[in-house]
C-alpha cells in the first residue's frame with residue numbers, strides 16, 4: 001500500500017502487516033515476507049517523482065555509486 005507521511009511524501013508499506021521495511025533486492029517485506037507487486041513499486045516511484053518535482057527536490061541517485 002502507499003500512504004503519505006506528514007510532510008506529504010509517499011511511503012511504501014506492506015499490504016499484509018503495514019511495515020515499511022523492504023528487502024530492496026527481492027522487494028519483499030522484512031517482517032512477513034510478503035512480496036511487493038511490481039505495479040505497486042511502479043506507482044510508488046511515480047508518486048515519489050511527482051513529490052520531488054512539486055517540492056523542487058533534485059535527486060541524483062544515479063550518480064551516487
Ligand SMILES: [Zn+2]
Nearest residue numbers: 014017029032
Ligand atoms: Zn509485511
